[in-house]
Amino acid sequence: MEEYNEEKGTDYKLAETPIVQGSVAMSTVVQNENNDYDIDVAIVFDNLPDGTTAAKNMIVNALKKKCSQFNVEPEAKTNCVRIVYAENYHIDFAIYRRVVDEDGNYKYEHCGSEWRQRDPRAITKWFLDQNKEKEYKLREIVRLMKMFSKSRSAWVNMPGGLIQSVIADEKFQLYERADERFYHTMTEIRDRLANHKEVFNPTDPENSLKLVSGDSVKMENLYNRLKDKLGKLDILFDSDCTYNQAVEAWEGFFNHSYWTDLKQEERAQMAKSYSQLSESQIYYDYRETEEYIDTMFPVNRKYEVTLDSKVKKGDSVVGWLNEMKRQHKPLLPGHTLHFEAKTSVPAPYQVYWKVKNRGSVALEEDCIRGEIVRTNKLIHIEPTSFRGDHYVECYIIKSGECVAKARIDVPIRI
Structure with missing residues (x-):
């Protein structure tokens, strides 16, 4: 420019x-x-x-x-x-x-x-709000639905991601397990499409998301393909359905090599305990609670903000986080982090913080966090609870814009 x-x-x-x-x-x-x-x-x-x-x-x-x-x-x-x-x-x-x-x-x-x-920002904010309202389980439904829609190379005329997200939200079914949530949501969507195939913009309900005549064909295709492939899952409801039969049923639905590999791996894993599985093989049923500043405010970084953290063990100061990382000193659980932000933004302004946990423990404990919280304080205190490559971000909001932001990585080791 x-x-x-x-x-x-x-x-x-x-x-x-x-x-x-x-x-x-x-x-x-x-x-x-x-x-x-x-x-x-x-x-x-x-x-x-x-x-x-x-x-x-x-x-x-x-x-x-x-x-x-x-x-x-x-x-x-x-x-x-x-x-x-x-x-x-x-x-x-x-x-x-x-x-x-x-x-x-x-x-x-x-x-x-x-x-x-x-x-x-309206559509993104709508979706993140709906995902939160549905206990952070809507996103996984949309991902699985999109995988189904892309599962055959001949299926070129399928609805786009926004339309799929809207009808998944509309017919979302909250069950305890992921497979139950997905199956029952898909059957509700199938039945809904049997009656009507119109979809409206959730942030502007007077406007249809079907913009061209080809979109009607795509909606008809989604209905027919769901109606056909959901029938492959009927065996899941048989009382004597075996593990391999269940895997084969989902393989027929998704048409993906994941299920083929799963059948082969199952034989090899029969003699191994759960604890011996690699992290990539373990499914964690956790909530994706992370929020993003650019869906809440315009981001226009006019000023600076810097972050560091005092590391304390009880009342004793162990050191400062940035210096500890430069010296490759490990940050261990059982400490307290006193984050301090320094900014060039002239007052008045608001201060928001985000703490994001990452790693297998965060997933297993259903504690990835990531919510953005307004505190209006330039100091924020957190414990070092468990290992993972976590991070903390600070945002300075002035006149309705995010005018400064900073991030500090928090690698906690065993």
Whole structure:
């Protein structure tokens, strides 16, 4: 943008840190063996040309200055500007402009065939709220549903991830086990699609998510394929259903080598105890409670904030965390961490903290945390409870924006 402005005598610039959208932001991405990946990113400006075509062309021309080595030039689409990095890998930049309303709040407009009012964070926030309301179990349902939808190479016409997320939320069934949750949610979705196949935007209920005639075909395909493949799971309800029969039933549903490998591994693992299994083979039924600052506030890092932590054992100071890491001194359980933030942000401001636990113990204990909490204090205290490569983040919020953020890694060893 700087080079484009210098050449054209303009003053276009990003108003916020780009906002990741779609399945990446909602953490519902699944591995696709056909390498068909796209990332949706919103870029927000304060000033743009009034015409949507002119706005998209401006972005395309600016990107061309840095994308000269690409096989495919940046291209303006109806609702985005696309950059293709390699075959089946691309990024779609959704373009927004924002204004401040009379109450001092930001209002956003999306650059499509025309300017339309749309909040770039609304869908992500909706999904994360619904996932939280459903005890953090909705995300796993969406991931499994997407794996089913991608399970056959001939299944090219299936609904997109957003539509699947909306109907999974609508028909979500809360059972104790993951397999029960998924099965009963899918049967509810099948029965729902038998009666009606319309899906509306959850953040704008007057607008359908079926934008073109082909979307009706995709909904019909989802219904027919669920109706067909769910029948393969009937054996699960037989009182004498064996382990291998259950695995074969799910193999027929998902059409994935995971289940084939599981049958082979089961024979080899018969003589081994649970404790001998590798972490990658163990399923942990935990809640994904992590929250993300860019779904809560615009991120515009104008200032600095730094983090360190005093490490204490009882009343004694063991050292400072950053220095201990530089000296490769281990951080052990049973200590207390006194995190201290220092910031250049002028008062007044609000302070938010996030503590994220990682590792097998955090999963086993259902304690990954990651919630963002407002304390308005530059000091935050946490115990070193169990091993894992954890981290802590601090956010400074001023005038409705995240103007500074910092992260400190907390590697706790046995």
